[in-house]
Amino acid sequence: EVQLVESGGGLVQPGGSLRLSCAASGFTFSAYWMHWVRQAPGKGLLWVARINHDGRSTSYGDSLKDRFTISRDNAKNTLSLQMNSLRAEDTAVYYCVRSLRPAAMDDWFDPWGQGTPVTVSS
Amino acid sequence: EIVLTQSPATLSLSPGERATLSCRASQSVRTYLAWYQQRPGQAPRLLIYDASNRATGIPARFSGSGSGTDFTLTISSLEPEDFAIYYCQQRTVWPLTFGQGTRLEIK
Numbered sequence: 597e598v599q600l601v602e603s604g605g606g607l608v609q610p611g612g613s614l615r616l617s618c619a620a621s622g623f624t625f626s627a628y629w630m631h632w633v634r635q636a637p638g639k640g641l642l643w644v645a646r647i648n649h650d651g652r653s654t655s656y657g658d659s660l661k662d663r664f665t666i667s668r669d670n671a672k673n674t675l676s677l678q679m680n681s682l683r684a685e686d687t688a689v690y691y692c693v694r695s696l697r698p699a700a701m702d703d704w705f706d707p708w709g710q711g712t713p714v715t716v717s718s
Numbered sequence: 719e720i721v722l723t724q725s726p727a728t729l730s731l732s733p734g735e736r737a738t739l740s741c742r743a744s745q746s747v748r749t750y751l752a753w754y755q756q757r758p759g760q761a762p763r764l765l766i767y768d769a770s771n772r773a774t775g776i777p778a779r780f781s782g783s784g785s786g787t788d789f790t791l792t793i794s795s796l797e798p799e800d801f802a803i804y805y806c807q808q809r810t811v812w813p814l815t816f817g818q819g820t821r822l823e824i825k
Contacts, residue, residue, distance in 0.1 A: 641754075641762065641805055641816040657813055691761055696773075702809045704752045706764035706773060 598622040598707055600692045605712030612682050612716070618675040618692030618709055626650070626670040627698040631705060632677050634688035634714075644690070645677065649699060682716045689713050720744050722806050722817035730825040737793040739820045741806035746786045750810040753782055753791045756819075757802040765804075766791060796822075 604616040616632070632644040645656045645666040654666050665678040675692055689711040695703040721744040731737055741751065749769040754762040764773040766782035769789060779794040793800055801824050806817040 640818050641807075643814045643816070655812070696764065696767065702812075702814075704764055704767040704773075704809065705754070705762075705807070706767075708761040708763065710761055 598694070600694060600707060600709035602690065602692045602709045602712035605690065605714045607715045607717065608682055609718050610683060610716055613678070613680045614682060614714060616677040616679070616690055616692075616712055616714070620673045620675065620692075620694070623694070624698070625668075625673040629695040629699075629701055629703065630666075630668060630675045631693045631695070632666060632675075633691045633693050633705065633708075634686075635691070635711075636685075636688040639688075642688075647675070648701065679714070682714075684716050687714060687716050719813060720747060720808050720811050720815050722808060722815055724804075724806060724817035724820045726820060727818075728821045728823060730823050731796055732825045733796050733798055735796050737791075737796055737800070737822060739791040739793075739804055739822070741784075741789040741791070741817050743787045743789075743808060745811075747808040747810040749785050750808055751782075751784070751789050752807045752809070753780075754805045754807065754816075755800075755802050756805065757799070762805065793822075798824075 599621045601619045631646045647666045651668045663681045667676045691711045692709040693705040696706045723742045725740045751769045753766040756762040770782045781792045803819045
């Protein structure tokens with residue numbers, strides 16, 4: 597069974613940092629592009645970042661590149677998101693998401709992890 | 719950036735009825751459009767991709783159609799578990815974008 601399990605969310609003060617992790621299992625992790633997607637409370641979905649299968653290529657949503665860093669460890673089947681200089685508007689549930697098909701760069705999102713909540717507040 | 723506009727914002731129907739949800743793109747996305755379902759308290763799940771292909775395990779009552787700028791998700795006969803929020807998403811142009819969602823509620 598394909599599983600994506602996020603961890604690392606929590607309460608952080610404005611300007612602080614947080615590192616999210618996603619443990620993948622049930623598939624060949626190193627073959628897939630991976631993404632982070634977030635959802636602010638009561639709001640819609642916003643794509644955050646993506647990383648290619650070997651970690652050499654990354655992309656970010658507008659205004660996030662300077663604060664967020666996506667990375668992966670294929671030996672440990674783990675995806676990460678380092679978030680710095682956090683703002684109140686970064687408050688959201690962060691989902692780890694796999695691309696539908698292996699080696700597909702711009703692909704659909706399937707499956708999704710259960711999400712980890714991040715709250716930025718003083 | 720491609721803007722996806724979903725309508726209606728809320729759709730109130732009864733179990734057994736047919737649901738028709740719309741997604742309009744600000745420019746052509748060809749057939750690179752997907753639909754996701756999000757039940758309360760759950761993560762989204764992929765229903766339809768490439769405008770009309772059902773994802774693995776998705777019941778046949780869900781169907782998608784359209785191309786270019788106008789797309790439709792149809793649920794032929796609503797089951798109780800179908801009452802949820804539905805999002806469309808495009809992957810033609812970066813950044814990848816989602817619609818604002820349609821809430822399907824029980825009438």
